[in-house]
Amino acid sequence: MYKYDEYDQSIVDARVDEFRDQCRRRLSGELSEDQFKPLRLMNGLYLQLHAYMLRVAVPYGTLDSRQMRMLAHVARKYDRGYGHFTTRQNIQYNWIKLEDAADILAELATVEMHAIQTSGNCIRNISSDQFAGAAADEVTDPRPFAELLRQWSTFHPEFSYLPRKFKIAVIAADEDRAAMRLHDIGLQLLERDGVLGAKVFVGGGMGRTPMIAPEIKDFVPADQLMSYLEACLRVYNRYGRRDNIYKARIKILIHELGADKYRAEVEEEFAQVRQLGIDPPAAELARISAMFAAPAFAADDGAVADRSDPDFAVWLDQNVRAHKQPGHAIVTISLKPIGGIPGDASAEQIDVMADLAERYSFDELRVTHAQNIVLPHVRIADLKAVWEALVEAQLAEANLDLISDIIACPGLDYCALANARSIPLAQKIGQRFADLGRQRDLGELKLKISGCINACGHHHAGHIGILGVDRKGTENYQLLLGGSGAEDVSLGKITGPGFDEDGVVDAIERVTDTYVRIRETGERFVDTYRRVGMQPFKEAIYG
Amino acid sequence: MKLVTGNDLATGDVIWWTGSGWTRHIAEAGDAGDQGEAIARQEEAARRVNGPYVIEASETPDGPRPAHIKDRIRALGPTVRPDLTLKPADPNAGSWVI
Numbered sequence: 001m002y003k004y005d006e007y008d009q010s011i012v013d014a015r016v017d018e019f020r021d022q023c024r025r026r027l028s029g030e031l032s033e034d035q036f037k038p039l040r041l042m043n044g045l046y047l048q049l050h051a052y053m054l055r056v057a058v059p060y061g062t063l064d065s066r067q068m069r070m071l072a073h074v075a076r077k078y079d080r081g082y083g084h085f086t087t088r089q090n091i092q093y094n095w096i097k098l099e100d101a102a103d104i105l106a107e108l109a110t111v112e113m114h115a116i117q118t119s120g121n122c123i124r125n126i127s128s129d130q131f132a133g134a135a136a137d138e139v140t141d142p143r144p145f146a147e148l149l150r151q152w153s154t155f156h157p158e159f160s161y162l163p164r165k166f167k168i169a170v171i172a173a174d175e176d177r178a179a180m181r182l183h184d185i186g187l188q189l190l191e192r193d194g195v196l197g198a199k200v201f202v203g204g205g206m207g208r209t210p211m212i213a214p215e216i217k218d219f220v221p222a223d224q225l226m227s228y229l230e231a232c233l234r235v236y237n238r239y240g241r242r243d244n245i246y247k248a249r250i251k252i253l254i255h256e257l258g259a260d261k262y263r264a265e266v267e268e269e270f271a272q273v274r275q276l277g278i279d280p281p282a283a284e285l286a287r288i289s290a291m292f293a294a295p296a297f298a299a300d301d302g303a304v305a306d307r308s309d310p311d312f313a314v315w316l317d318q319n320v321r322a323h324k325q326p327g328h329a330i331v332t333i334s335l336k337p338i339g340g341i342p343g344d345a346s347a348e349q350i351d352v353m354a355d356l357a358e359r360y361s362f363d364e365l366r367v368t369h370a371q372n373i374v375l376p377h378v379r380i381a382d383l384k385a386v387w388e389a390l391v392e393a394q395l396a397e398a399n400l401d402l403i404s405d406i407i408a409c410p411g412l413d414y415c416a417l418a419n420a421r422s423i424p425l426a427q428k429i430g431q432r433f434a435d436l437g438r439q440r441d442l443g444e445l446k447l448k449i450s451g452c453i454n455a456c457g458h459h460h461a462g463h464i465g466i467l468g469v470d471r472k473g474t475e476n477y478q479l480l481l482g483g484s485g486a487e488d489v490s491l492g493k494i495t496g497p498g499f500d501e502d503g504v505v506d507a508i509e510r511v512t513d514t515y516v517r518i519r520e521t522g523e524r525f526v527d528t529y530r531r532v533g534m535q536p537f538k539e540a541i542y543g
Numbered sequence: 544m545k546l547v548t549g550n551d552l553a554t555g556d557v558i559w560w561t562g563s564g565w566t567r568h569i570a571e572a573g574d575a576g577d578q579g580e581a582i583a584r585q586e587e588a589a590r591r592v593n594g595p596y597v598i599e600a601s602e603t604p605d606g607p608r609p610a611h612i613k614d615r616i617r618a619l620g621p622t623v624r625p626d627l628t629l630k631p632a633d634p635n636a637g638s639w640v641i
Binding site for chain 1: 617
């Protein structure tokens with residue numbers, strides 16, 4: 001894992017001191033809310049429905065047990081005993097007091113954490129593949145590049161006031177576990193003729209105008225990547241609209257300019273930027289990469305998990321993935337218990353996950369964009385012990401990628417922007433499909449719920465998506481089918497008129513019943529949808 | 544009736560204008576009549592409230608009930624965590640929101 005050098009620590013500490021003074025001035029009445037708001041947002045502090053909300057960055061979703069314990073400590077000391085893991089691989093606390101905010105950031109800084117890049121019109125927390133460094137299918141670990149981008153983008157003076165927020169994802173495998181093409185910039189690291197580089201996609205995103213990022217550059221060698229990204233951002237910063245917040249994202253610029261024109265502008269800028277020498281020397285990448293070196297894996301002892309306990313066997317099949325190192329496995333801890341709140345974990349559960357990481361996973365954890373937690377490096381011989389501890393902590397739901405593994409935004413229960421509640425819907429759907437055998441029969445089915453058009457719950461990318469809207473003061477839910485955030489990326493289409501809360505749960509059941517009736521062997525739900533189209537599902541829903 | 548609501552500057556708590564000050568409990572909120580906007584401006588300028596705004600509500604035997612679900616959730620707390628609402632001991636509190 002990356003460890004701060006003196007420079008990293010000093011800028012984070014300085015930021016805490018600066019924010020402490022800003023909070024003091026706000027509390028004393030020296031600053032108005034209009035003056036203070038942009039300052040607090042630059043430090044991850046929002047004002048939501050019930051209180052201030054603090055979003056803490058987890059760069060590329062990677063953290064160690066010391067940091068995870070700090071997250072539990074913050075939940076316990078400053079919040080109400082829990083935290084909410086988000087689709088940007090971060091964590092949010094919903095009940096923060098302004099008078100505590102600087103103290104929280106100071107405590108986080110002691111374990112190399114902060115809330116920088118979690119709000120504002122800057123480059124946000126870089127996201128990545130939660131299986132990085134463990135996946136058998138990656139060409140390289142994407143995290144050293146994500147870390148380089150974090151350093152490049154942190155407080156970048158030219159890109160601190162972009163037309164709008166800017167999200168970057170980095171992956172290094174053909175399987176896309178990070179919704180890479182639904183980002184402002186998506187990078188797929190790959191090797192070509194022995195040279196490491198990246199395929200660059202620009203202009204994707206969800207929100208009110210969902211778009212899949214077109215490929216802008218087939219291959220940029222790694223030693224030119226930063227210059228190329230600088231050029232991509234410069235063109236956006238120059239031409240991106242600032243007159244209309246709804247048209248300010250880079251996806252709108254590329255849509256209006258056209259990918260070819262944008263590409264040409266970037267190439268012209270790239271030719272200039274390359275002369276500036278901003279690409280880091282190879283030694284710097286090597287220095288960072290060394291911190292992400294594979295842990296000292298034990299030799300393969302030939303261990304095979306004992307499947308005699310049927311509950312453990314199901315969990316193995318559902319939540320455990322192959323590791324690139326023989327004798328090891330990747331464990332995903334579901335934060336989606338039936339009837340629970342997607343992404344929420346109590347301080348006690350966060351501590352349990354930290355303990356398990358320290359004892360069984362080389363001290364590493366990952367936050368996934370699907371609001372789960374990963375133990376990336378677990379010996380196969382230890383899987384049973386890990387599972388037993390998870391059962392004890394009520395963290396052993398064996399539903400990864402099944403219909404109850406729902407992404408849901410906080411919705412109207414917490415969010416000031418939301419139009420409808422998301423969480424109660426997730427709970428009802430989970431309860432309707434609680435039978436694990438039925439869920440497993442349905443197979444991979446990614447269900448995603450947003451409480452408003454901003455799409456924090458990724459509803460456009462759900463095999464089944466739900467969008468909550470406000471219809472004359474009451475909650476109404478639109479149903480979408482056919483989206484995907486994976487390598488088979490696609491945007492869901494609305495089925496038709498919306499439903500009330502119970503109606504949408506019934507509609508989903510009619511959709512899944514239809515799928516079961518017409519699926520062909522080996523087809524996932526989304527495969528069947530793509531083969532037959534909307535009509536059979538529409539008929540089942542609306543008659 | 545019209546209510547003025549906002550968030551407490553220091554704690555972020557949802558607060559309601561009583562007619563002479565602020566309270567966390569909507570049952571104690573007072574009808575601001577046509578003075579709502581003026582009260583909001585004055586209280587915000589005095590740094591006693593954050594982001595105040597005026598809402599429509601109806602009078603009920605249990606006190607004011609905001610017209611919009613968002614403000615009813617603000618008044619009570621998250622519907623999915625009854626233990627964190629202002630009425631954790633009342634199992635039926637959520638029905639007031641919906």
